[in-house]
Amino acid sequence: MADFEQMNNLSEAIGYKCEGCGAPVEFDPATQSLKCNHCGCETKIEFNDQIEERSFEEIFDCEQWAGGVKVIQCQNCGAKEVLDKNEISSSCPFCGSPSVLETSELAGIKPDTAIPFKMQKQAATAKCLKWLKSRFFAPSEFKKNVKINSLKGCYLPTWTFDCNTSVFYEGQLGKHYTETYVVNGKTMTRTKTRYFHVSGRLSKNYNDIYVKGSEVVNDKYLQRIQPFDMNDYVKYDDKLLAGFEANHYTIQPIEAWHQAEEMIKASCQSEIVASYGADVVVYLNLSFTHHSKSFKYLLLPVYISATNYKNKLYNQYVNGVNGKVTGHVPKSPLKITLTCLLGVAVLAGLVLLLGAL
Numbered sequence: 001m002a003d004f005e006q007m008n009n010l011s012e013a014i015g016y017k018c019e020g021c022g023a024p025v026e027f028d029p030a031t032q033s034l035k036c037n038h039c040g041c042e043t044k045i046e047f048n049d050q051i052e053e054r055s056f057e058e059i060f061d062c063e064q065w066a067g068g069v070k071v072i073q074c075q076n077c078g079a080k081e082v083l084d085k086n087e088i089s090s091s092c093p094f095c096g097s098p099s100v101l102e103t104s105e106l107a108g109i110k111p112d113t114a115i116p117f118k119m120q121k122q123a124a125t126a127k128c129l130k131w132l133k134s135r136f137f138a139p140s141e142f143k144k145n146v147k148i149n150s151l152k153g154c155y156l157p158t159w160t161f162d163c164n165t166s167v168f169y170e171g172q173l174g175k176h177y178t179e180t181y182v183v184n185g186k187t188m189t190r191t192k193t194r195y196f197h198v199s200g201r202l203s204k205n206y207n208d209i210y211v212k213g214s215e216v217v218n219d220k221y222l223q224r225i226q227p228f229d230m231n232d233y234v235k236y237d238d239k240l241l242a243g244f245e246a247n248h249y250t251i252q253p254i255e256a257w258h259q260a261e262e263m264i265k266a267s268c269q270s271e272i273v274a275s276y277g278a279d280v281v282v283y284l285n286l287s288f289t290h291h292s293k294s295f296k297y298l299l300l301p302v303y304i305s306a307t308n309y310k311n312k313l314y315n316q317y318v319n320g321v322n323g324k325v326t327g328h329v330p331k332s333p334l335k336i337t338l339t340c341l342l343g344v345a346v347l348a349g350l351v352l353l354l355g356a357l
Contacts, residue, residue, distance in 0.1 A: 016242050019043060026243030029117040029320070034239055047234035051113045053162060053294035059253045073103050108248055111236040114299035115228055117153055117244065117320040124303040124318045125151050131325035132307065132316065137339075139332040142309050149306045153320060155246035155299035156222070157213030159256035163206050164291040167268050170199040174280030193280055202268055209263055211256040213249035213297070217317065224326035225319040228300055232321065236299065246299055253295060264288070 016025050018036035025043070028035035034043040119127075125148060132138070132146045174193040181188055208230060212219060234240075251259075269284060301320030306313055309330045316327030 016239065027117070027240055029120050032116060032118075034242060045237065045239050047116070047237065049234050051233050051235055051296065053296050054112065056257075056293035056295060059257065059295060073101055075101060109253075109297060111155075111157075111246070111299050112296040113233050114155060114236050114240055115230075115232045115301055115321065116234060116240055117301040118232075119303070119318070119320050119323055121151060121153065121303070123323065124153075124320070125305070127323045127325050128303070128305050128316050128318055131327075132329060135329045137331050137335050138329045139309075139335075142330055146307060149308055151303055151305040151318075153244040154302055154304050155241070155244065156217060156302050157247055157249040158298045158300055159211045159213055159249070159251070159253055159260075159295060160298050161206070161209045161211070161257060161260045161293065161295045163209075163264075163293045165204050165206060165264055165268070166289045166291070167202045167204075168200075168287045169202065169268075169272055169284060170197075171284035172197055172282035173273065173276055173278035173284070174282060175277060176279045195280075195282065196276075198272070198276060198284075200272075202272060204264075204268065204271075206264060209260045210298075211251070211259045211263075213251050213256065214247055215250055216247060217302075221317050221326050225302070225317055225322075225324040228319065228321060233298075240299075249297070253297070257293075257295070261288070261290075264290075 016034055017023070018025050018039060018041050020041040021036065021039045023036050023038035025034040025036045025041075027033075027045075028042070031042055031044075032047070033045055035041070128148060128151065129146065132148075133143050135143065172195055174195045176191050176193050178189050178191055181190065212222060265286060265288070268286060268288075269281075272284065273281060303318040303320055305316045305318070305327075307316070307329075308314070312330065314328040314330060316325060316329075318325050
């Protein structure tokens with residue numbers, strides 16, 4: 001099933017017009033401007049890079065997306081897209097289905113910041129095709145005839161959190177050591193563990209803990225196309241979405257904060273264990289206090305493509321800034337089987353070789 005299913009998609013294609021000829025304009029990643037595809041006229045966008053964090057108290061009462069929008073839903077894959085009320089969508093941007101209907105849903109919280117696309121669609125398409133053709137386990141027929149059915153620039157929702165954290169810890173850790181002993185005149189070694197009690201306090205400042213805002217794209221795929229250059233933050237501007245879409249969050253900010261807390265817990269535990277050079281954790285109790293908490297709603301630029309093979313849809317993801325690619329591809333059972341057999345044969349040969357030495 002495609003990742004696009006149950007996608008809540010925001011598209012604020014406000015319908016900007018060319019100052020020269022009146023034709024529609026789109027955001028151009030190469031020039032960071034609104035560009036008219038009819039006469040070539042460009043209007044430079046003056047982005048604001050002064051990004052303000054939201055106070056954590058606002059997490060339950062955030063600014064809502066402006067009115068004048070409508071939501072359409074694909075009857076084929078369930079994708080949802082929020083459009084300007086005057087826009088007309090004749091097909092789903094995700095699966096290509098022409099079957100869409102209007103709903104009465106609202107668009108939700110307005111983004112605080114975004115990283116603009118810097119790679120153009122043609123370059124992203126070329127990167128994606130090259131990646132697809134390089135997949136070793138993909139069927140040869142697929143790679144020979146691979147064709148991208150659709151590729152759309154889509155901003156993916158992300159929550160980021162800042163905080164100053166103090167943690168008191170208490171527990172029991174263990175450290176391995178080796179000792180020698182003699183058995184029947186032969187010197188032997190064995191590994192034992194020395195246990196010890198620990199306690200103390202750790203203070204850390206966290207800046208931009210990233211938590212995905214939607215379940216539609218698996219975390220492993222987002223991690224594979226990292227990093228996004230956070231120096232490219234700009235204050236959210238509707239002009240960024242001219243010609244692009246923006247997937248709406250499905251994970252609420254308070255839920256995202258709980259996930260961020262778990263990340264902080266794991267980070268602190270790892271740092272504490274490493275500071276003692278411990279190999280074993282018997283138990284480790286952590287008590288947290290978070291100060292100066294803040295958050296923001298960020299949009300990350302990703303090109304999402306769809307390819308079909310034997311009536312199945314496969315999605316790929318291209319970082320809209322650096323061009324890194326990952327995603328789904330069909331797998332050849334024959335190639336996987338042959339590779340496994342080869343691996344077994346190599347392993348058996350090594351065992352025989354070592355036995356003969």
